[in-house]
Amino acid sequence: MSKKQNGLKMATVLSLALMLTVLSGCGGANKNAAPDSSASNTDSASHESTQPSQEKEVTLQLMGWRNSDDQGLQALLEAFQAKHPTIKIQYTNASTDNYTTALKTKLLTNDGPDVFMVHPGGAEFVPLAQSGFMEDLSGSEWIGNIQEGAMKAATLDNKVYGIPVDQNLIGMFYNKKIFSDNGLTVPTTWSDLIAIADKLKANGIAPFSFALGDWPKGLPPYSLVASTVLANHPNWYQDRTAGKTSFMDWAPAYEKYQQLLENYTLDGVKGAMGVKFDSNLQLMIDGKAAMLIEGTWAYANIMQMAPSADVGLFAVNATDEPAGLVTPQGVGTVYAVYAKSDKKEAAEQFIAFLSTPESYVDPTAIPVIKGITDAPAFVKENMLTLADQGKSAPFIDVPYPPGFADKINDSLERIFALNKKPEEVMKDWDKYWDDAIQKQANSK
Numbered sequence: 001m002s003k004k005q006n007g008l009k010m011a012t013v014l015s016l017a018l019m020l021t022v023l024s025g026c027g028g029a030n031k032n033a034a035p036d037s038s039a040s041n042t043d044s045a046s047h048e049s050t051q052p053s054q055e056k057e058v059t060l061q062l063m064g065w066r067n068s069d070d071q072g073l074q075a076l077l078e079a080f081q082a083k084h085p086t087i088k089i090q091y092t093n094a095s096t097d098n099y100t101t102a103l104k105t106k107l108l109t110n111d112g113p114d115v116f117m118v119h120p121g122g123a124e125f126v127p128l129a130q131s132g133f134m135e136d137l138s139g140s141e142w143i144g145n146i147q148e149g150a151m152k153a154a155t156l157d158n159k160v161y162g163i164p165v166d167q168n169l170i171g172m173f174y175n176k177k178i179f180s181d182n183g184l185t186v187p188t189t190w191s192d193l194i195a196i197a198d199k200l201k202a203n204g205i206a207p208f209s210f211a212l213g214d215w216p217k218g219l220p221p222y223s224l225v226a227s228t229v230l231a232n233h234p235n236w237y238q239d240r241t242a243g244k245t246s247f248m249d250w251a252p253a254y255e256k257y258q259q260l261l262e263n264y265t266l267d268g269v270k271g272a273m274g275v276k277f278d279s280n281l282q283l284m285i286d287g288k289a290a291m292l293i294e295g296t297w298a299y300a301n302i303m304q305m306a307p308s309a310d311v312g313l314f315a316v317n318a319t320d321e322p323a324g325l326v327t328p329q330g331v332g333t334v335y336a337v338y339a340k341s342d343k344k345e346a347a348e349q350f351i352a353f354l355s356t357p358e359s360y361v362d363p364t365a366i367p368v369i370k371g372i373t374d375a376p377a378f379v380k381e382n383m384l385t386l387a388d389q390g391k392s393a394p395f396i397d398v399p400y401p402p403g404f405a406d407k408i409n410d411s412l413e414r415i416f417a418l419n420k421k422p423e424e425v426m427k428d429w430d431k432y433w434d435d436a437i438q439k440q441a442n443s444k
Contacts, residue, residue, distance in 0.1 A: 058346040059088040063106070064117035064333075065099040075361040080353050087346045100124060107133050112338040114347045118162060120153040120331045121398045125161070128336070134161040135337035135344060142355035149392030150368040153331035162336035163354050164368045168296045169313075169383050170222045170328040170395070176310040178205060178290045186312070186382060189320045190256070197264040200290050206266035209289035212416055214276035218409065220260075220293045223316040224253035226393035227324040237399040240430075241437055247429035254415065254422035256318050261416070265289075269416060278305070285309050295330075296366050296379055314382040327386045330395035331368065401436040408432075 066073050068091060077089050092113065094102035099117075106112045112133065118125050128134055137143075138160045143151060146164060154162040179185070182203060187193040197207035211217060229249050230236055239245040261269050266289050275283070281298060283289040285306045293316065302309050317325040335354060337347045353359055360367050360374075367375050370388045386392060397405055411425045 057086050057088060058343055059090055060115060060343055060346055060350060061113040062089050062091045062115045062350075063103060063113035064091070064093055065096045066093060066117075068093050072362045072365075076359060079358050079361055080350060083353065083358065084346075084349060087349065089350070107338075110340060112340060114338055114341040114343050115335055115350055116338065118334045118336050120164070120334055122401060125153070125334060126156060129156045129159075129161045133336075133339055135339045135341070135347075136161060137163075137337065137348070137351065140348070140352065142352045145355040145369055147329075147368050147370055147387045147392070148390035149329040149387060149394070150331050152394065153398075154334045154336075162334040163351050164331040164334050165354055165359075166332045167366050167368050167387075168330050168332065169366060169379065169387065169392075170219060170293065170295045170330070171313045171315045171383055172223070172291050173284060173294050173298065173302075173311050173313050174291045175284050175287055175289075176312050178287055179312075186314045188317055188322075188325055190318050190324075191320050193316070197260070201264060205287075206283075206289040207264040207291060208260050209266055209275060209280050209283040209292045210261060210272040211275045211277055211280035211292075212261075212269070212272040213274050214280075216277055216280060216294060217416070218412060219295065220257045221250070221253055222328045222396050223293055224256055224318045225250050225396050226326050226328045227316060227318040228253045228256075230393035230396070231324050231326045231391075234393070240433060247426050247433065248423060250429075251423045251426055253318060254426070258415070258422065269419070273417070277301075281305060284311070296383075299376070299378055300364070311378060312381065313378050315386055325386065326391045326393050327383050328395055329387055329392040330398065401433070401440045403439070404432055404436040407436075 062077075064073075073091070077091065081087065081089065103112075103116060107128075118128060118134070136159050138158075140160065142163070143160060150164040150167055151160070153164050154160055174186075178200070182199060182205070184196050184199070187196055200207040210220070233239070233245070233249075236245055236249070240247070261272060265272055266283065277298075278301070280292055281294075281302055282305060284292050285302065296313070299311075299313075302311060315325055315327045335351060337344060337351060341347055355369060357369060357372060360369060360372055363374055364376060366379055366384070368387075372384075375384055397408075400408075407429070411429070414420045414425050415422055
């Protein structure tokens with residue numbers, strides 16, 4: 001993924017007409033996207049069911065927001081057609097900003113493409129599934145090939161409506177030279193992490209850098225909340241809507257964020273206020289700070305800034321329990337089959353192909369397929385194993401109803417700029433959530 005200057009949106013049903021009007025503005029909302037899928041030399045015979053004999057040539061209509069000349073997409077389609085020569089694919093694209101408007105027009109006129117891309121989350125995937133536009137793919141043999149956490153992005157009410165094809169993970173980037181020089185190993189608990197921070201601080205090295213002057217200021221809670229709350233309570237958001245949980249559950253995670261900022265950051269909170277995305281990465285590259293929390297998309301930026309930089313990435317466990325060691329996981333794209341397609345057999349063969357190692361044609365992408373052996377080394381050594389094992393939690397903003405994220409961002413300003421205690425600020429979050437959910441329900 002390229003540099004995310006607009007920050008994380010992270011995805012969040014109205015009458016059909018109104019719902020789709022809202023969707024038209026959300027085509028670019030999901031910025032978790034990495035290149036579609038990418039090619040392993042692994043044998044995929046067990047990943048894809050045998051293709052029925054098909055003598056007649058079939059042409060599938062595929063619609064998405066990626067450019068027609070996108071090399072990754074072209075490689076993906078070529079790989080599929082090499083294995084399925086009687087199934088041709090005609091790709092139509094719309095710009096990210098106009099994608100859902102163009103898709104809406106086709107769906108409303110019963111002229112939907114056989115297969116189409118969907119942004120996960122409450123703004124696009126959920127209403128499209130609820131409106132009956134996407135084929136129910138539950139029970140497909142390929143489902144077990146995809147990481148459990150990634151599959152949740154294509155699932156609604158225990159039904160599968162598509163296949164995820166790309167993702168990003170969030171964790172702690174670290175300068176490997178600093179770790180090696182100081183005899184440090186990757187921590188797996190909060191106590192381990194604090195012990196490392198204390199040792200680095202004693203040795204005159206800033207343990208962490210945070211970019212409070214830019215959008216990455218909201219990233220640390222993705223790891224800390226995943227570990228302290230979502231790892232043991234996967235239905236937390238549903239329970240929040242039902243009034244069974246409270247955002248006060250998140251307060252310890254934000255307190256730990258403050259702990260790192262105030263005690264282990266270069267020049268403290270005041271210094272972090274002037275740090276932005278690029279300068280944050282540069283501090284770690286230059287060895288002025290040992291660690292920072294970022295998404296896997298940042299690796300490309302690091303390599304552009306310093307091609308020889310030796311960095312790693314590990315999941316942050318904000319507890320001292322093994323169950324807290326999870327990776328935040330954000331799917332960028334789901335491929336779905338049009339429920340009214342008259343070419344569903346061929347369309348579902350394409351979907352099944354996306355679950356095979358042959359579809360992994362971009363070795364820089366973070367795979368959602370289990371067991372990919374040629375994934376990027378920086379993520380494979382610690383993070384990808386967790387994702388393959390289902391030890392993950394969704395990006396915290398994916399279930400947000402519209403408008404709620406803005407309230408959270410305003411709260412972060414008060415916590416850090418005004419040095420407010422998290423519980424003082426978060427006491428209003430339940431009401432913000434309830435109001436946003438009620439507004440969404442009234443719009444149906």
